[in-house]
Every structure is written in structure tokens, then in C-alpha cells.
Amino acid sequence: METFCYTPFDLERPGFRLLQLLRGEGPVIECLLHQVYLDGADTVPYSALSYTWGGTEKASTVLVDRKALHVTENLYRALQNLRSKDVDQVLWVDAICIDQENLRERGHQVRHMCKIYSQAEGVIVWLGGATLETDILMDSLARMEEISSMFGHKGWDLARWIRFGRIFLQRKNIAPLEGLEFFLQ
DSSP: OOBOOOOOOOTTSOEEEEEEEOOOOSSOOEEEEEEEETTSSOOOOOEEEEEOOOOSOOOEEEEETTEEEEEOHHHHHHHHHHOOSSOOEEEEOHHHHSOTTOHHHHHHHHHHHHHHHHHSSEEEEEOOSOOHHHHHHHHHHHHHHHHHHHTTOTTOOHHHHHHHOEEESSSSOEEESGGGGGGGO
């Protein structure tokens, strides 16, 4: 199969690429890549994907514009978990939307990253497959929402909970919330 090659774009404008994750099931992940500009009317609603790169080995493959692009296993798993069987999704994913081999483009994109994230409809955080720690974290976040509702603090954000100090994860276990601050960034 032919290997994917990036089409250069005008680095004089605040342009970036968006990934259309095509609906589907099974192991083959298919995507389309679209060029848009932050200063234009051609930007469509999108979500930004924030994830841990994991290992550096690009052992998995996704099809971008029907051509093979090698990605890390963690990114492949993230896309696999985000893909819907019914609806295409539009995402900004740094490892795919930025030509990582083009240092000039990479620098251009890093300068615009704050705007790319802030104009996204939302940011999806992929921490990898479930572990005991992430299960505890997700249960704790759900519990915080329950407690907020019970005590009239509906809509408390994570910053308020961190200022609150500590949360009971189980009857006897207490975990400091300082470690959750990465969600605020």
C-alpha cells in the first residue's frame, strides 16, 4: 500500500489540518485530512485529542486519504475507541495533523496550538486503556458530580474541587486532588 505524504500548506497564514475519522468497525481505521485556516470561514466544529504518546515506535497503521500512515499503538487505540460505527468525527490530533518531519511546519503549528485548542468544541483526554488507577479516577470524578448535586454545588468545576482539598475515594482511603491539576490545563 502507498505511504501517506503530507501536502504542504501556506505557513504565512494560521492554517492547520483537521482529521475526519470515518465511521466504521473493525481493525482498519480510515481518515481524511482537511486543510483549514484559523482566520477563515472554512473551519468546521472539531474536538482536539490530547493523549499520551506512549512509546515512540510507530507499530500501527491508519489509512489517511487511503494511504498508510504509521502511528503509535496508543494513538491507534485512542482512534479505535473514539471511532463511531454510525457517524464521522472531526478531530485535531497533533501526531497526524502536523507533518512531524517538517520542522518549519511543526514550529508554525506549535505557535498556533493555543488557538487550535481554544477554538475546539471540546478536548478529549485519552489516558490509555483502563487501569486500576484510571478506574478510581473516573469513579472519583463521577462521585464528585453526585456530591455536587446533593449539596447544591451543581456545576462545580475541577478547580473548585481541588481547592476543596481532598476527596474520599473509599470509606478509608483519601487521595489528594493535587494530582488532578493536569485536567485544568
